[in-house]
Amino acid sequence: MSEAELPALADRLAVSVDLAVFSVRAHDLQVLLARRGAAPFRGRWALPGGFVRPPETLDDAARRRLPEVTDVPGAYLEQLYTFGAPRRDPRGRVISVAYFALLAGAAPPRGTEDAEVRWHSVNNLPELAFDHAEILRYALRRLRYKLEYTAVGFELLPNEFTLTELQTAYEIVLGEKLDKRNFRRRILEADILAETPRYRESEGQGRPARLYRYKRNAVMEVKARRLFPWGVKEASDERQRHDSPE
Amino acid sequence: MSEAELPALADRLAVSVDLAVFSVRAHDLQVLLARRGAAPFRGRWALPGGFVRPPETLDDAARRRLPEVTDVPGAYLEQLYTFGAPRRDPRGRVISVAYFALLAGAAPPRGTEDAEVRWHSVNNLPELAFDHAEILRYALRRLRYKLEYTAVGFELLPNEFTLTELQTAYEIVLGEKLDKRNFRRRILEADILAETPRYRESEGQGRPARLYRYKRNAVMEVKARRLFPWGVKEASDERQRHDSPE
DNA sequence: CGACTTCGTGTAGCGTTGACACCAACCGGA
DNA sequence: TCCGGTTGGTGTCAACGCTACACGAAGTCG
Known part of the structure; x- marks a missing residue:
């Protein structure tokens, strides 16, 4: 942050939020997807999301999407990772702040005007638009981790x-x-x-x-665990970056 | 990501990366700070960083900063969290993708043309520009977590x-x-x-x-730990969001 | 060569985890 | 009403893993 001036308009970036909304339904882990009604990737399924508007927080931008795709009282929402490969969107440079959300299984999908919204089993996913398959893989991994060491x-x-x-x-x-x-x-x-x-x-x-x-106001906290009383394995075949949280 | 068109230029955002570069020097945990040479916050210390240019990856944007502030062969670099409060930068809407980096203690700071760069003890920090104090608190927390369960x-x-x-x-x-x-x-x-x-x-x-x-090619991997064999505490006073990674 | 400093090593007690089986409560149909 | 079927709810014990703890080895300096 050493530049004195903001970049010229032409050098600014479009910023979107994309949501991996998970729920357990029909004895299955499912994720909410929206079918794209416009190019690019028209007709493909994608994570629900949208561009961040100048006056809103990232969290707000994410939370604002939720009622557009499902009815839900309160949902757990957490920022995941920011994806910024230069050509991830064919329209131009878009960086995407990914969130994941957890919903009570009851929530029915809610279509928008031109966007069909449906629950999909994570074990049987269609091809996804953009790099959303990667985002979803990452979200799923984080969800499992999170569940293992948090409640x-x-x-x-x-x-x-x-x-x-x-x-x-x-x-x-x-x-x-x-x-x-x-x-x-x-x-x-x-x-x-x-x-x-x-x-x-x-x-x-x-x-x-x-x-x-x-119990409201009960917050999980990882009890300070001494050093890494765990294991180490050789570099796995899993060729992924994003090893942050865990 | 349901809109068909990218937002108008005026609705795009400036995106920066900010780095929390840590090292152990003089028996102390230190972080690299740069003194701002221009408004806003002229003269204040800040995390080194800069705006993301359209053709580069976020990781690249972060890595590009490193040689500007210190000499270093290879450094560990990891994306941390993205901060996007609307008024975190007085010049306008800037969202910041925060990274943290680990350096071997030897690395000397390297000033830029108009920016003094120095190591600061994390136990004795000056006032920081923007929301960098918050970013740094978060980075420090993550660093400690990371060290506890990873090597x-x-x-x-x-x-x-x-x-x-x-x-x-x-x-x-x-x-x-x-x-x-x-x-x-x-x-x-x-x-x-x-x-x-x-x-x-x-x-x-x-x-x-x-x-x-x-050992090169040895990758830490958290051995699958059954559920949360840990502890839970009442909601702590610690009023922070960002409980992601752990 | 003796005093001092840092390096490097093994064990025993304790707490935690994981594996495991049976009785309780309720339903429905004979 | 009794009997079979289904799901809910409970305690122990053995193996393992973590923690705490002290002393001889190798070298330096005067």
């Missing part, structure tokens, strides 16, 4: 939920079965859930399950 | 180093003493260091220490 899983569920529903959501996202007793021990010891007096009695047989809700 | 510590040292030097670097960054035997066990089990046949004999008394170097 944002609630954001994928309605306000009240059973422990089994929570565990199932984790299993779906992580793609791996978890031990019931250990899962419950951990999540309860973490002291971020509050029992409600209510039970889920609905749908069919079986013993009714206690409903829990997420 | 980038080498990047703060010259090619060959002793285990004690490495441990000292970790202690300085983390601000906490570490157990010698445990540190060595961990770092060696990780199998990312290679012994050299050489010893550090210089400076003064004591038994000479074996020199090690960082």
Whole structure:
């Protein structure tokens, strides 16, 4: 930031936000995609997003997109990474600040005037416009990491939920079965859930399950872990940059 | 990304990269700052950085700054977060993609024509221009996290180093003493260091220490950790967003 | 050669993790 | 109402991993 003057208009860049909106629906991890109604990539599916307007925050720009594609009370939103390859958009230089969002599974997609919006299974994705496949791969990786060392899983569920529903959501996202007793021990010891007096009695047989809700104002914090008590592997084939967070 | 057309020139944004360049020098964690030679914030210290030019990658824009402020062979560089509050720059709307870099302690600062560049202790910082204090706080947090669960510590040292030097670097960054035997066990089990046949004999008394170097092509990878075997604390006073990476 | 400094090494106790099986509550149909 | 079917909810024990901790080795200096 040493230049005295802002760059000339011609040297300014278009800045967009793109959202990877995840939800667990139909026992599957899904992401919200919008079909492009105009060139370039007309007809292709893409992450919902749009250009940042001069007076708004990046977070605001991202949050503003949400009601355009789905009905949702509160959603978890987090900035992910900024993608800025010079030719990622054929129209010209556009840098994209990627966000990911977590929604309770109930949210139905909401089409816009000329843009069809639909949930897609992350296991069965169409070809995506721009570099959105890369963005989505990255978002997915981050989502899994995040779920492993933080407890944002609630954001994928309605306000009240059973422990089994929570565990199932984790299993779906992580793609791996978890031990019931250990899962419950951990999540309860973490002291971020509050029992409600209510039970889920609905749908069919079986013993009714206690409903829990997420304790507001409980914030996950990674307990200071001494150095890296983990592992190291040889350089994997995975040829990706973006190894930030983890 | 549903609009068909790019925004008008007037609605484009200036995009800058700002770098938090860290190094361990004089038994202290330091960051490279440049004194601003022009308004706004003339005379204030700021993170080195500059505007992104249309044909270059964000990473390139960041890497291009490095030789302007210091001599360095290879430096570790990683994108951090993108800051986009509308009024963070009094000249107009500028969004800043923040990077952090790690340098071997030897690197001397290198002034530019009208910009003095100096190392500053992170424990004794001057007032910074723009929102750079916030960016730096964030970068520092990420650096500490990163060091705890990844083994980038080498990047703060010259090619060959002793285990004690490495441990000292970790202690300085983390601000906490570490157990010698445990540190060595961990770092060696990780199998990312290679012994050299050489010893550090210089400076003064004591038994000479074996020199090690960082194994190229050894990539840290967080061993898949089951769920969050960690802790949770009440919402801390720390009123910050940006809880991404961890 | 003795005092001083830094290097380099092993173990035992403890806490945490992961694996594992059964009774409880409710439903529906016979 | 009883019985089979389904889902909910609970405790222990063994293996492992982390932490804490002290002393002989190798060299320097006077």
